[in-house]
Amino acid sequence: MKKRAQNLLTLILVLSLCLSCMLMPHAADAAASVTVHSQSELTNAFSTLAASGGTITLGADITLDGAVSLPVVKKAVTLNGDGHTLTLSGDLALNGDTEMQNITICNDGDSRLISCGGHTVRFDATVSCTATDLFYPTIAGGNADSTAYSGGELTIGGGTWQRVLSGNAGTGASAQSGKVSITGGSFEEAVQVGGAGQMASGSKITMHITDGSFKDGIVFFSTKETATANLSLLVSGGNFAGKIRVSDEAGTLNGSCNLRMVGGEFSNCTGIEGWTGNGNLKANLNVSHALSESMFTLYADDTLDTTLLRTGVADPCLVYVNGFYYLTMTGSKNIALLKADRLSKLSQLTLGSNIAYRSASDATAVQTFGYDDLSGTWSPELHYFSEDDCPGQSGWYMYLALRNNSGDSSEIRMVTLRSANSNAPESPFVNPKTQVINNSQPILDKDGEIIAEWGCGMSVLRIEEGEYKGIYAMWVAEENRGTIDFAQKIMIAKMKSPWELASEPTAILHPTQRWEKFGSGKSGSKYYPAVVEGATALYGKDGQVYVIYCGSGYWTNYGLGQITWNGGDPQSASSWVKYTDNPIFGANDKNGRHYTGVMMQGAGHAFFLHDAEDRLYAVYHAYPSAANGSGKASARNAYIEPCTIDYSLYNGTNYGVLTFGNGKKPADTSTQVSFTTYLSHASLFDRLDASLLADITLADTAELTAEVKNGSVALNVTYNTDATGCEIRRKAEDGTFTLLAKLTDGETRYTDKTVKCNIEYTYIAVSYVDYGGTRYYGTPSDTATASVRLEPPTLKVRVSADSGTAFLTISHPSAASIDYYCIYKYDAAAGAGTKTLLAKIKANYNSLADQAIEYAHTYVYLVTALQGSSESAPSAEVSVYIPTPRMTFTAATAVGGGILLTVTDRENADSYEFKRSDASGSTTVLANTKDTTFLDTDVVPGTRYFYTVTAYEDGAPASRITANCTAAAPKASLSITEKDGTVNIRIPAVSGAVSFALYRDGALLLSGKPGASSQFPNPWGDGKFVFRLDVLDKDGNVFDSVTQTLRIGAPYDEAYDKNGDGVCDIRDVLLLLQSVLNGNGGTLADVVKLLRFIAD
Secondary structure (H helix, E strand, C coil), rough: CCCHHHHHHHHHHHHHHHHHHHHCCCHHHHEEEEEEHHHHHHHHHHCCCCCEEEEECCCCEEEECEEECCCCCCEEEEECCCCEEECCCCCCCCCCEEEEECCEEEEEEECEECCCCCCCCEECCCCCEECCCCCCCEEECCCCCCCCEEEEEEECCCCECCCCCCCCCCCCCCCCCEEECCCCEECCEEEHHHHHCCCEEEEEEEEEEECCCCCEEEEECCCCEEEEEEEEEEEEEEEEEEEEECCCCCEEEEEEEEEEEEEEEEEEEEEECCCEEECCCEEEECCCCCCCCCCCCCCEEECCCCEEEECCCCCCCCEECCCEEEECCCCCCCCEEEEEEHHHHHHHCCCCCHEEEEEHHHHHHHHCCCCCEEEEEEEEEEEECCCCCCCCCCCCEEEEEEECCCCCCCCEEEEEECCCCCCCCCCCEEECCCCCECCCEECCCCCCCCCCCEEEEEEEEEEECCCCCCCEEEEEECCCCCCCCCCEEEEEEEEEEEECCCCEEEEECCCCCHHHHHCCECCCCEEECCEEEEEEEEECCHHCEEEEECCCCCCCCCEEEEEEEECCCCCCCHEEEECCCCCCCEEEECCCCCCCCCEEEEEEEEEEECCCCCCCCEEEEEEEECCCCCCCCCCCCCEEEEEEEEEEEEECCCEEEEEEEECCCCCCCCCCCEEEEEEECHHHHHEECCCCCCCEEEECCCCCEEEEEEEEEEEEEECCCCCEEEEEEEEECCCCCEEEEECCCCCCCEECCCCCCCEEEEEEEEEEEEEEEEEEEEEECCCCCCCCCCCCCCCEECCCCCCCEEEEEEEECHHHEEEEEEEEEEEECCCCCHHHEEEEECCCCCCEEEEECCCCCCEEEEEEEEEEEECCCCCCCCEEEEEEEEEEEEECCCCCCCCEEEECCCCCCEEEEEEEEECCCCCCEEEEECCCCCECCCCCCCCCCEEEEEEECCCCEEEEEEEEECCCCCCCCCCCEEECEEEEEEEEEECCEEEEEECCCCCEEEEECCCCCEEEECCCCCEEEEEEEECCCCCCEEEEEEEEEECCCCCHHHHHHHCCCCCCCCHHHHHHHHHHHHCCCCCHHHHHHHHHHHHH
């Protein structure tokens, strides 16, 4: 009893204690949210929350005195600044998972380091940073020293930071692994993907940037020693200045460095660089299509205070390439090429120090042309050809004409040179074939011969799509030099290469309008041409193509005119329509009247270029003059001004006429010209430094399907629309994928027609972007396979009753898609090795009659189907035996007329019934006789008859056989005529004749089989000719002849044939005249009549 009481008391005490514990607050729960006001309280709070985690709120601004290492925490702690400031006067080490929010971190003095120790640390978007001096705080995802770590994720969403180190701040070798995510913030110095120094094997850090401002770029490694790590950076947002570089030190790097760029703003990024050290680091750069396109477009206006570009310039050509203007112009013996980054600087450069071509050292000019001394290097133009335009010949080309110093302009040849710089039209210029500096390449015709005709001012025109797609050369030629009809014309021809034509040149423009002819005609003893020259292509919207050209002599009322392409063959003059209101620009109107106030004369020869905003500019030359056009200067100047295509004006084909700011007149030279240029490169690829030895790919994977259609493989590709194009590659026998086709301009389909049947083909597709002469590829698609199955045809063979023909019939389950059948044959006795092609027939003819067979032979036939270049397996072999027939039967025309029927019978029947039928279907029994021959004389020449002979034995039919024959005329006939110099001979068929011989005046002229005709030019001239036709039977005996006399030439009348030779000609006139003079008859009037008769 006492023991039970004690147990009960104990139970009551335990229950009371448990109840008390339940009612008391937990110390840990009470500390889950702590407010602190000082450094010590902050440190203590981290200790308090070390096991449970929680939130620490700043109740006041706190300054950390010196370096602080916060206590280790096992669970995440949130440091909420509640708008207060945490000032760092030394480094701060975080020793557990931590999140900072609503706090300002002030850096006092030198840049203070916040080391995260490889923990999961987050700086929220509500974090901001200030500095008492020049530096902001620095963050290290790892440790302040070189202690190894693995794990953790650093996230930065806000704040301004001096630097970020994803790994350790210490430079010693250690393994460092973790993740970094930057979603915002601003970074004064380079953000580092790796640690501050060496990294040991096993290190792996990945970083993802979605936003933020990076003022000094990104760096992966930073050590002069050795670092081995796999570092990866994905950039999908943010604004980047400075450089992105593999390393800023020349250390030894191993492992991998992967940079994937799918978004972000890189206008101020100055480069993507590699490193100059050693090691086996594998670098990869993967770029999205969006970033590979022209997205970095910072513009600047280059302003010129006048339209005057440079004085003393004729035939100016100006291009803007990679931030520089290049200006060239006509010279006397050399060509100058000026380069400047501002329009205003082009007038300040000297010609002598900027010579791009010297004629005296040009072997082509001196040796090939024999031009020892030039008096003109005319109309140079700069044009670029891409690798797609001319594979293996891409680059910048200069076209010009060389004028021999011969006293006039009659000796001029066109040449070209290519810049040795593939990216800009800069010296030196070389022969594009031999690469010899300053050695020009003559322009060649379509046969590869040097164009010897007068020509200059070569320019380039492009048709971008359609039936006439291609690149064309245009130049000025001349005709009728030295006559009152002396004129120029614009020529065009398609180009095979930058220096060779592919077609015969044709003229598309002649001077026909009045304004084009000022200055032409004869002056003194000299003739001046009607001028059309300086043809330059200009392109409008919707594929419109114009040619702007110069009209009238440059020394007179020079101006610009326009012709417009109407969509026809550009090599045909009918495809170009001249604007009726020409000239479109100049110092004078179409009647030659000078525009009042225009202080120029001879304004023309324009070259066109676009600025960065695609605004159009014209560069032209003109002579300065008085406002009324008088007092023209002795030298021309180059001018530049903006212009547009006015699509409200009808040009004769469509709407679009080149128009200038001052209408048809040049602008006042005081007019300011603004040209928009790029401040930065057009593409991220321009930032790639030569030191970046990386595999560069696009962040795009194409999708490919393959389907068999009509004996070919139809390939369908899906790829990024921003790509330049997509390559389709087919797997070769050696296992490599080789280029099959390139899809461009949005193409997504290609049909492989080169496949062979019953072979499986494997394909991949790879999209690409072309930029700066380099092709950047995406990730290959998954493979797609296809196999064209071409089933063999089916063959049936039967032998005719007379064993004279084997009839073959072919069928195929896909007959509509079959192109041809190949029929093979061999004699079974000789073996399959003697198989030969009997015939190749079109598939719509699915039968064949083989008469090349012999009795008592067995023949084997087989057939294959052809579909494109593919041939099916052969059909099953069909063997047929050709029996020797009981009877043979022939029907042949007989000498003298009729058709002779002859039958042979090995069995000698009792009787034979001969029947005849014709095309009308009527049938006649000709005879029933024991004779084996019958002559059918009741026939009409030219009619085809069908015969059947039936052998009867014991009154019943035993065998039957057929034959046919066309009846012929019983007598020979001949028709020979001559008309308009052509002789026509017709020799109709003759019954019983197997050959003929035709003689002219006793000499054999023709021989052959009757039923022939012949036509040929008269080889004999005028005269009387006697023809004899002999027809021969099967034994070669002549059984009939016919003659015909043919007179060719003058009319014939026997009364006028004085010498009796069958021809009335001058010889008869002479005989009659002699008779008159000798008093032997006739009068002079008779002679005149005969002459009139001969003359018809």
